[in-house]
Amino acid sequence: MNIAILSIGDEILRGIIDNKNASYIANKLFMNGFNTKTIISISDNLDEIVETLNQLSKSHEIIISTGGLGPTPDDKTIEAIAKWSEVPLVENNKAKQLIKNHYKKRNVQITQMRKKMFLIPETSELLPNSVGAAPGIKITKGNTTLFALPGVPQEAQAILDEAVLPWIIQNYSPVIWTTALTFRNIRESELATYIESKINDFDLLTVAYLPSFGYVRILFSANKDYTNDNSFNQFLNDLIFKYQEFFVYKSIEKPEQYLHKLMLNTGTTLCTIESCTGGIVASKIVSNAGSSEYFRGSLICYSNEIKEKILKVPKDILTTKGAVSEETVKYMAENGKNLFNTDYSIAISGIAGPTGATPDKPVGLVHFAISTPSNIYCYKFVFHGNREINIESAANTALLLLIQHIEFFKINFIKN
Known part of the structure; x- marks a missing residue:
């Protein structure tokens, strides 16, 4: 079975937005045992969409398109699909009701332009959109099944997960x-x-x-x-x-995804005490729905004043050892854990760059401390990138160190 992903939208070709949909869909397919043969991006041009569908349908059993299902004049995908499948556009009562309910809940008026979304190709099947207004559709022509999804990533991903993937898994055997x-x-x-x-x-x-x-x-x-x-x-x-x-x-998951499952399974709680990462670790954690079950909060202590007044880091430690030191992050981790009353805490302090280095503390130096139910563990790394890379490296490392300690609970030494 050959699968194609078709991304439709001038904004993609112009580099205004990243093509998150294609990578998400391809990854989801792969992780479920299916290879993507082709990924194409094209403009919001009616004839180009029709021609591309004609070409792809010659060699692909499944096409998943994103974009062009909305109410504005540049949304041409539904019209193009009707032309490609050689069936008329008709007003669909189910689509009409779903869209009306969506806007009614938000106290938004149904304009004449929005009524355009009531129309779908006559032989197509509606795929409800649990996140946004425009529904997706499924339609078959010859040996090819086309799934058309909205361009908004959250909407496309929801329909893919709730309708498209289950259909593919039910109708085809994984090959990978x-x-x-x-x-x-x-x-x-x-x-x-x-x-x-x-x-x-x-x-x-x-x-x-x-x-x-x-x-x-x-x-x-x-x-x-x-x-x-x-x-x-x-x-x-x-x-x-x-x-x-x-x-x-053992998993392909990102650190924040794996940590999320681990925290839920262990029933333990967590807080983050961040300096150089500025809340990035906390942001990664709360990107998972349900993280409130274990994540109590985060304190961004960027200045020495906050470290001293709120986290009770002794002034002489900050003066003699510095904010970026093992001694400082130990106080941050332990007192932060007590402040939030959690089982685990992680503290991070470093020099993201490009300024701030000293002869003995280079740009990229980051100290970590993890406070567990039984002990405090400290680590030191020097990352070699620009400011953005150093911050991202530190945030990911914090999550991974946490996972190791929660998985194995007592790690007396991890060589760095």
């Missing part, structure tokens, strides 16, 4: 087997040197190295199932053992 490992604060080239020396022992297995700031994910995929392959499992165990200082978890 995957497993993944996540390591922190290690170069992908070091991992690759070991992995590539072993990987030829396994037929049909491919490896993707997915580096991010502060961590790298290793994705293994194959057209056969290696779950119960003893040799492959031994290889994974050897890899984890060799790099056990840096190994964090």
Whole structure:
């Protein structure tokens, strides 16, 4: 089965917005065992949309399009789909009711322009939009099934997860087997040197190295199932053992996603005490719905005054050791945990750059302290990037260190 993702919108071609939909859809498909063969971006031009659908339908069983379902004059996708499928546009009572209810709840008037969204191709099936106004549609022509989704990422993702993926999984068998490992604060080239020396022992297995700031994910995929392959499992165990200082978890998930599940499963609570990251760690945590079950809050103590007055970091520590020091983050972590009354806290203080360095404290130096139910653990890293990269690296590292401590609870030493 071949799948195409078609992104429709002038704003994408002009670089005004990132094409988040294509990456989200392709990733979701892949993680469910399906490969995307083609990704195309085109403009809001009626004839171009029709021609692209004609070309894609010759070699793809499934097309997932995003964009152009709204009420404005530049939204041409529904009209183009009707022309491509050679069926008339008709007013759909279900679409009409869904859209009216959406705007009624928001005290927004149904204008003549918005009534355009009542129209869908006659033979299409409506895909309700649980987030926004414009519904998606599903329509089949010949051997090709087209799913048309709105361009707003939250809306497209909701319809994909609630309607499109379940349909694909029900009607097609996955063709890809995957497993993944996540390591922190290690170069992908070091991992690759070991992995590539072993990987030829396994037929049909491919490896993707997915580096991010502060961590790298290793994705293994194959057209056969290696779950119960003893040799492959031994290889994974050897890899984890060799790099056990840096190994964090078995999953392709981002750190904040994995931490979210871990916190819910353990029933423990957490707070963040941030200086150089300025709330980025907290922002990543609360990006997960339901994080209020365990996340009590965050304190951004950017100035020494706040560190001293609220977190009770002794003035002589700030004067003699400095804000970016092991001694300071220890006070921040422990007193922050007491302030929020949590099981865990993590404190971060560093020099993001480009200024602020001293002869013994370079740009990129970040100190971390994790206060657990039984102890406080401190770490020091020097990240080598610009300000944005250093902050992102520090935020991800904070989450990954937390995961290690919550997973294993007592880590007496992790070599840095």
